[in-house]
Amino acid sequence: MGRKTVLKNFRIIDEGVNILGSVIAEDGIIRDVIPGPGGYSEDSGDLLSDRRIVRHIQNADMVIDGGEGTDKWGLTLLPALVDLHAHFRDPGFPEKETLESASLAAAAGGYGTVVCMANTHPVLDTREAVISLRARADALDLIDLFPAMALSRGMEGKELSGIVKLPVAGAGGVVRILSEDGKDLANSALFTAALEEARRAGVVVSVHAELGSIESQAARKSGKARAVWSRMEEINGVRRAIELGKKTGCHIHIAHVSTLEAAEMIRAAKAERGGAAGGFVLSAEVTPHHLFLSEEDAAELGSETHGLVNPPLRSALDRQALIAAVLDGTIDAIATDHAPHTRSDKEGGAAGFTGFETAFSICLTELVREDRLSLPRLASLMSGAPARILGLADRGRIVPGCRADFFVVDASANWTVDPALFRSRGKNSPCTGRxxxxxxxxxxxxxxxxxxSPGF
Ligand SMILES: [Zn+2]
Incomplete structure (x- = not known):
């Protein structure tokens, strides 16, 4: 018989489940989900639980009790989170992060599956580079890593990357996302060719929609604020991605939506797509920081230093529009854009925030209050939906047959963010002290x- 883990007395939540009960995992797979208490009443000694659980507990290798030490159902069990967008800085930038520190940070944040972006040194622009990073991650055995592959060779925007040699993605495909993250592919002819290859291979293209135009460049030159020209770039980039997605029939995923206008364009394109046939699939993500913080927070942190991120933190109006887009399903997923930097890099104007270790708590704090969003919906946005975007049918749910990837949360505990305690080397959190x-x-x-967690 295989290795067995029993997780008993939990509130079990995923996008379609919300029960009190126990989960039986065997050989890394969920074997059963059993409603009701898992154990004996300490007062009377009466058997309270389903007899199946007692039998499982007797021959389990490990029992994790969500209600231990309490007379109530204490803790919540959720499917491990799936992140569509993170920067691991490995290979190339160990002072910012390494594969190991990023994986530890992801696990500490509740993540089980992560897509890391290709803007490393060297750039991940061949299938071999992706496979070798994935193999190193497998050896650490902390998370399931799916490295993204760049669209252009060396991310130089001149010729296509190894995507021309990419086989058609099957169930075991390692390359599940292509992205020129960090910049948009400016040359539209090359971008179209990349989308056609992606369509052929059946792989999603995550678009970092920040595309310069005549107007945005003029605004930039005339000394207009970053808020002004970067907004033009996002609108321009999202518009082109949707147009070329329609033209090529490729699955376009818009990374880190930050503006009201971009959310509206995605909403309109999805409505139109609903009425039309064709292979074009559109999905979109938002980051916790764009939901939680605005330009006032950036100004306080230093708009060009500790508060700097791409796309920038926006106005309160944008923030409300993003929350509305999450609530009405325009935005499919929440992704961290985990971007660790050293303190001196941040002071020198490096863009991005460390994100793994605060993402879930930010979303719980910001979205799951006043019944704005239910916990099952949050589980969908952070686990079920991103797993589907990646074509991974074996995770993101707590149902028999899925991978036994979970995280345990004390949903009622408050804590104060102290980056000194992060597993990530990146201490550049915009939520320090919150x-x-x-x-x-x-x-x-x-x-x-x-x-x-220490103390659990
Ligand atoms: Zn990014």
């Missing part, structure tokens, strides 16, 4: 704990 709700206590990969 109080957030919901503490990640444990992350489980294929039935085995890979992260346990």
């Amino acid at each position: 109080e957030l709700r919901g503490r990640v206590l444990m992350t489980i990969r294929q039935g085995r704990p890979v992260f346990v």
